[in-house]
Amino acid sequence: MPATNPLQRFKEDAEKRGGPLAANVYAEACPSRALLALVADKWTLLIMPALRRGPMRNGDLMRLIEGVSQKMLTQTLRTLESNGLVRRIDYLEVPPRVEYELTDLGRSLADAIRKLDSWVEAHIAEVEEAREEFEKRERINNR
């Protein structure tokens, strides 16, 4: 009787290939797929590169990352911390002082993310041109 659930299929496939359960984002059940979702999160994409500048406080991040709410900032940082990408340092002072910094693992990810951010900043103009051309063609086709 063949396995039907994705995770089981994934493991069987990996074994068939003889390999050590190689991670594969294209496999729905592979844990790396879920991690990709976290990594690609809207705020993660801004927070991680921001921390490359060095340790930052909650307020620093709020000011730097326009539009982020306190809720989403804390939530995202907590998730990143629980995945070993960010370290939270609470100085246990009054008034509170808390710093966030990248772990070694986090730094290597942050570098990859920064490349993506840079690509976007560098090519936004080309994309905007492409959009206009696309719209032109659209209008021609619709008459």
Add this chain to the structure above:
Amino acid sequence: MPATNPLQRFKEDAEKRGGPLAANVYAEACPSRALLALVADKWTLLIMPALRRGPMRNGDLMRLIEGVSQKMLTQTLRTLESNGLVRRIDYLEVPPRVEYELTDLGRSLADAIRKLDSWVEAHIAEVEEAREEFEKRERINNR
């Protein structure tokens, strides 16, 4: 009277720096922020690197990218096309044959994305370890 809306502030800031409205993903109103959201989309992150292998048909992509629905596949491809990242080639045959391939612009992005995917696949094990350690610490703190 000072400008209060984000886009206006963004433009003014850019002019103050004397620069040619440099793109900045940290600015809420900068168009690059929206592009980043598109680029970081769950399915974009899988489709773009997939197309690095060469032109692919709808069915090919459906089979390769486990879990994607026909709806989301088409929708994402259309968006990518309208942003100049993917080219859609309809051979106007019966039965239908349509291919998708990267534009030059798209290819440069796909390379950056593939690095992110690779990072995830390469480091998922470390992340899972970190998760366990985090949970341990959590349990200790909560008693």
Add this chain to the structure above:
DNA sequence: CCGTATCCTGAATGATACTG
């Protein structure tokens, strides 16, 4: 200063059925 707790809404997406 740095959060947590709640409520609430719309936008994203999966399921399903149909079409050229």
Add this chain to the structure above:
DNA sequence: CAGTATCATTCAGGATACGG
């Protein structure tokens, strides 16, 4: 084969108020 159309659902995330 390669879509489109429609409906139902969920849940991410914004607003707001409160707390150590």
